Amino acid sequence: MNGAAFEPLTSGLQTERRHFSILVYPFRSAFDQRAQIHPNQGNWRHLWSRFDDEAVRSFVDDTFFFLPHLREFLFTDAAAFTGQEADLSEMASRVRMASAKDVLRKTPKDVLVRLTLASEILSVHNPFHLVAQDSVATPPMAFRVEWIDLFLFPQDVAFIAFKISVDPCDAPSEHVRKLLCAIRPLFSPTVGIPLPKWRSATGMNLEGRQFVEFLLQGWTSVSTAGQADLETFIQAVQGPNDRPYTLTGDGQTYGDAFRLYTFMALPEAEWTERSAAPFATAWDRFVYEIATTFPLTDPAFFPHSRAAAKFTDDMLTLWDNWRAAILADHVVFAARSDEFTSNVLSHNVESDYFHLYMLSLFVKIRLNFFFGDLIQRNPSLLRNLFAARSIATSFIRFQNEFWFPEVTHKPQGSLLYDRFQSVHLNPSLYAELSEKINNLVSHLEQRYQLATAVLIALLVAPRTFQEIFEGILWLIDQAFR
Numbered sequence: 001m002n003g004a005a006f007e008p009l010t011s012g013l014q015t016e017r018r019h020f021s022i023l024v025y026p027f028r029s030a031f032d033q034r035a036q037i038h039p040n041q042g043n044w045r046h047l048w049s050r051f052d053d054e055a056v057r058s059f060v061d062d063t064f065f066f067l068p069h070l071r072e073f074l075f076t077d078a079a080a081f082t083g084q085e086a087d088l089s090e091m092a093s094r095v096r097m098a099s100a101k102d103v104l105r106k107t108p109k110d111v112l113v114r115l116t117l118a119s120e121i122l123s124v125h126n127p128f129h130l131v132a133q134d135s136v137a138t139p140p141m142a143f144r145v146e147w148i149d150l151f152l153f154p155q156d157v158a159f160i161a162f163k164i165s166v167d168p169c170d171a172p173s174e175h176v177r178k179l180l181c182a183i184r185p186l187f188s189p190t191v192g193i194p195l196p197k198w199r200s201a202t203g204m205n206l207e208g209r210q211f212v213e214f215l216l217q218g219w220t221s222v223s224t225a226g227q228a229d230l231e232t233f234i235q236a237v238q239g240p241n242d243r244p245y246t247l248t249g250d251g252q253t254y255g256d257a258f259r260l261y262t263f264m265a266l267p268e269a270e271w272t273e274r275s276a277a278p279f280a281t282a283w284d285r286f287v288y289e290i291a292t293t294f295p296l297t298d299p300a301f302f303p304h305s306r307a308a309a310k311f312t313d314d315m316l317t318l319w320d321n322w323r324a325a326i327l328a329d330h331v332v333f334a335a336r337s338d339e340f341t342s343n344v345l346s347h348n349v350e351s352d353y354f355h356l357y358m359l360s361l362f363v364k365i366r367l368n369f370f371f372g373d374l375i376q377r378n379p380s381l382l383r384n385l386f387a388a389r390s391i392a393t394s395f396i397r398f399q400n401e402f403w404f405p406e407v408t409h410k411p412q413g414s415l416l417y418d419r420f421q422s423v424h425l426n427p428s429l430y431a432e433l434s435e436k437i438n439n440l441v442s443h444l445e446q447r448y449q450l451a452t453a454v455l456i457a458l459l460v461a462p463r464t465f466q467e468i469f470e471g472i473l474w475l476i477d478q479a480f481r
Contacts, residue, residue, distance in 0.1 A: 017169065017170050017171075017173075017264075017265065017266055017267070017337060018169070018263070018264070018265040018337065018341075018342045018346055019165055019166055019169070019171075019173075019176050019262070019263065019264045019265075020146070020163055020164065020165045020262070020263055020346070020350070021163075021164050021165070021176075021180060021260055021261065021262040021263075022161050022162065022163050022164075022260070022261040022262075022350075022354065023161065023162040023164060023183065023184070023258035023259075023260060024159050024160075024161050024258060024259040024260075024261060024358075024361065025159060025160045025161075025162075025186075025212055025255055025258055025259075026157070026158070026159050026254045026255060026259070026361065026365045027158055027159070027160070027216060027219070027220060027245065027250065027251065027254065027255055028156050028157070028158070028220065028221075028250045028254070028369065029152060029156050029157070029158035029219050029220060030156075030219065030220055030221040042099070042100065042228055043117055043118050043121060043228055044100040044115040044116065044117060044118070044150060045096075045098075045099075045100070045115060045116055045117075045118055046095050046096060046098045046103055046115065046116070047114045047115060047116050047149065048077070048092050048095050048096055049096045049116060049118075049119075050116050050119055050147060051092070053088075053089045053092060056088060056089075056092040057085060057088060058347075059078065059351070060075075060078045060081060060088060062351045062352055063075040063078040063079065065351075065352045065408055065410060065413060066355070066407060066408050067406065067407060067408060067409065070359075070404065070407050070408070072111065073110075073111050073112060073402075074111075074112050074355055074359070075112075076107055076108070076111050076112070077091075077095060100115055103115060109154060110154050110401060111154070112151060112152065112153055112154075113150075113151075113152040114149055114150065114151055114152070115149065115150045115152070116147055116148070116149050116150070117147070117148040117149070117150075117215070119147075121230065122145050122146075122147070122148065124200075124201070124202060125145075125200035125201055125202060125204070125230065126144050126145060126200075126201055127142050127143065127144045127167045127201060128142070128143055128144070128145060128198050128199060128200055128201070129141065129142050129143075129198075129199045130143065130179060130182055130183055130196045130197070130198060130199075131196055131197045131198075131199045131205070132182065132196045133194050133196070138182075138196075140199065141166075141175065141178060141179045141182065142166070142167040142168075142171075143164050143165065143166055143167050143179055143183075144164065144165050144167045145162055145163070145164050146163040146164065146165060147162075147163045148160065148161065148162050148163075148215065149161045149163075150215070150219070151358060151362075152219075153362045153366075154401075154402065155366055155369075155394065155397075155398060155402070156369065157362050157365050157366050157369065158219060159358065159361070159362075160212060160215050160216070161358075162258075163350075164183075166179060173264065173266060173270065173286065173290070176262075176264065176290065177289055177290055177293055177295070180260060180262065180290070180293050180330075181293035181294075182195075182196050183196070183208065183258070184257050184258050184260060184293065185256070185257045185258075186207075186208055186209045186212065186246065186255060186256060186257055186258065187209070187252070187256050187257070195207060195208070198211060202231070204230070204231050204234060206230075206234050208258075209246050210233075210234055211230075212246060212255070213233075213244050213245065213246055214227070214230055214233045214234070216244075216245050216246075217233075220245045222243070222244065222245040222248060250372075253368075253372075254365060254368065257329070259329050259330070259361070260329065260330040260331070261330075261331045261354060261357055262290060262330065262331065262332045262333070263332075263333045263335075263345075263346050263349045263350070264290065264332070264333070264334050264335070265334075265335040265336070265337040265338075265341045265342045265345075265346065266286075266334075266335075266336070266337055267336075267337045268336050268337070271283045271286065271336075274286060278302070278303060278304070278305045278308040279308050279311075279312060280312060283323070283334070284308075284311075284312050284315070286334065287315065287323065287325050287332055287334045288303070288308070288311055288325070290325075290332050290334065291325040291327055291330050291332045292327075292330070293330070311325070314326075316415070316416070316419060318412060318415075321335055321336045321338065321340070321341055322334065322335035322336070322341055322345060323335075324416075326416075326419045326420065326423050327423065328423050328424065331357060331420075333345070333349045333353075352410075352413060353413070353416055356407065356408075356413060356416055356417045356420060357420055359404070359407065359417070359420075360417060360420035360421050360424055360426065361420075361424065362402075363402065363403070363421070363424070363426050363430075364424040364425075364426055364429070366398060366402070367426065367429045367430060367433055368429075370391065370394075370395060370398075370433050370437075371429075371433060371436075373387075373391055374388075374391060374436060374437070374440060376388075376440075381444065381447055381448060382448070384444055385441075385444040385445065385447075385448055388437070388440050388441045388444050389441065391437060392437050392438075392441050395433070395434070395437055399434075403430065
């Protein structure tokens with residue numbers, strides 16, 4: 001944030017416990033194919049539509065956490081604002097009325113577009129209950145979906161993010177762990193074992209993957225019947241339908257489960273009531289249980305002391321009142337509950353730090369897309385060469401526009417971003433991909449130049465019919481192997 005006075009979005013906290021988790025679903029978008037607006041896209045609004053004027057002011061103030069070129073990339077509207085606070089209210093009133101079509105049409109293609117699902121859709125279905133097949137042995141777990149946002153990054157990378165919180169908000173931490181463990185997978189880990197269902201306040205039952213499919217309508221290259229109503233969509237998918245995105249190669253590779261981003265603040269007494277083993281403190285054990293969603297009361301999940309020590313060493317422990325565990329599929333900020341952590345820290349975790357996380361995840365998924373695109377199964381030398389040149393051009397653009405060695409001057413933010421980059425293996429993936437693209441293009445260019453030289457020699461220099469025939473056979477062999 002900049003030097004302006006900070007007023008948290010949440011005030012008047014009525015409980016010592018505070019929790020939220022953001023479920024992140026990555027997917028390959030058809031962002032450039034947006035000439036026709038899908039019916040479902042009418043459910044999406046400008047991000048600021050769920051903010052009042054004070055929240056907009058706080059949001060714009062938060063964007064100064066980032067370097068100027070990152071502000072323009074992540075927060076186009078906020079970066080464009082240079083006037084007075086009264087002008088900001090007028091601007092917010094105007095952009096709140098913008099439809100998804102207007103936002104897509106007016107926003108440059110080389111920046112992030114963030115939309116939010118219309119609040120009236122969620123208000124009808126909240127609260128949800130996660131219901132297991134054996135609801136007697138595993139009682140339904142209540143939670144609220146506070147918002148659902150769509151992140152459309154450049155180069156076909158996109159995410160759907162659900163912010164959820166336990167209901168009631170003072171539910172014990174073990175309830176949170178069980179909820180995250182059950183809600184995270186989108187595919188059953190074992191054939192024949194169904195996943196828990198999401199039951200809405202209207203009594204509708206749906207799988208988490210079906211909810212994702214509803215939200216994906218119009219944003220992927222997979223064609224689905226347009227349904228703007230969730231219940232109508234769920235009824236339609238019960239019968240035969242086109243292969244959904246989540247069952248495609250990209251869908252199963254990058255979207256087999258939600259990635260989790262969690263904040264929890266608990267009263268200090270709750271730490272002391274826990275067993276610490278095999279960790280040095282009960283707090284470390286709690287963070288491990290939430291981050292892995294493993295119940296350590298089950299001997300099958302009890303870690304070795306060396307694994308516990310490594311987990312503790314890898315945690316980010318900058319301050320005495322909070323710490324963070326940063327894993328590849330789950331980031332957890334755990335704090336002792338007080339006025340600062342429950343209000344200011346939770347706000348920073350959701351605004352500043354979450355955008356750092358999403359930026360690093362965007363880099364991770366884009367690098368993975370590059371690796372997948374490099375796989376060549378076409379027998380044609382020319383087609384493979386043209387494809388490799390196209391990938392090399394996209395990678396150069398990615399290097400110039402979206403590879404950010406530094407994103408903020410805030411020491412804590414820089415440290416967090418470095419940890420996100422490290423856990424996603426982005427620096428090593430970037431170096432390996434750069435070398436692989438250069439080697440592939442160089443190899444195909446050499447084969448193409450050799451084939452071209454032989455063809456010219458055959459056409460220019462006098463040759464016998466036998467030599468010409470053998471030369472043509474060699475060219476055909478080079479072109480298709």
